[in-house]
Amino acid sequence: MIERDVIVKGDAGVHARPAMMLVKEAMKYPCQVMLIKDDVEADCKSIMSVLGLAIVSGSRLIIRADGEGDAQAVNSIVSMIEHNFKPHEESAEKN
Template structure:
């Protein structure tokens, strides 16, 4: 079993798009993968479950996995969170 704590870095927290990316990434692995916040643990392979965490910018979440590929699952999710789900880049002005 592997667990790692991370901070939600994207500006809008975990809403539908990041939840879908989390579930898609977690779903690539055989291991059980979960997220935990404030004592609530949810299956990271379910978009709806991930959204129920209502994790806002700056909040701490623990990522966990157990089974085949557990380290890779946690590592990939950490990278995804660290990227801010590609939502932190400034938008270009349209002219």
């Protein structure tokens, strides 16, 4: 089991589109992927669960994966949140 925490940046928080990106990314891996915010767990492979967490900007999230490919899953999701849901090159240019 792999676990990492990350702070959500940006203005809008995790609304529909970023939620969909999280789900799509999690679906790439066979392992179970969970998002945890304020002790509430959500299945990262379910769009409704992710939206239900009501993740606002500044929220501290724990990404937890268990099973095949858990390390890559956690790393890619953390990196996606750290890059504020933009493709990496684009956000690198802005920085």
